[in-house]
Amino acid sequence: MTNAEARIVHLEQELRRDELAIAALQAAVAALQQAVRTGQTSPYGGGGGGGGGIYEITTANAGVIAAGGSATGVTMSQRVGSSVVTVSTTAVVYNDMEAPTVASKTIICGQNSDGSFLVITQSC
Numbered sequence: 228m229t230n231a232e233a234r235i236v237h238l239e240q241e242l243r244r245d246e247l248a249i250a251a252l253q254a255a256v257a258a259l260q261q262a263v264r265t266g267q268t269s270p271y272g273g274g275g276g277g278g279g280g281i282y283e284i285t286t287a288n289a290g291v292i293a294a295g296g297s298a299t300g301v302t303m304s305q306r307v308g309s310s311v312v313t314v315s316t317t318a319v320v321y322n323d324m325e326a327p328t329v330a331s332k333t334i335i336c337g338q339n340s341d342g343s344f345l346v347i348t349q350s351c
Contacts, residue, residue: 282344284320284334285311291330292322292346303336303344319343 228236282303284290292298303318304311320336321343328334328349336344 281305281347282314282336282338283311284336289328289330289332289334289349292320292328292334294322294325294327296327297321301344320346322346 282305284301285304290298290301298320299318300316301318301320302313303315303320305314306312319342320334321339322328322345324346328346332349332351334349335347337347338344
């Protein structure tokens, strides 16, 4: 095989890898577009559709979650305009803050890719 032929084979291999990478990117874009259309959480983590992935545990539903601990069966809500809409009554919430949450405070959470929630902060 000549040097030119070897270079052509190498370029063909690189082109094939690029084609596979483009196909993977197209599939990822299609999945994200579908998630946006249906209002689902991104399959690649991060924010959700519609409300931007910010959720709250209202003072009526708040409880103490120990620092580094978790709670199950939590009622999770999301603000839609001036209304608060319940999105789950069986949520799992993790508190990775250095302090426990306070039952009389609104707790702001983000959604994890597995559907559980993580405490971001709580009201003052």
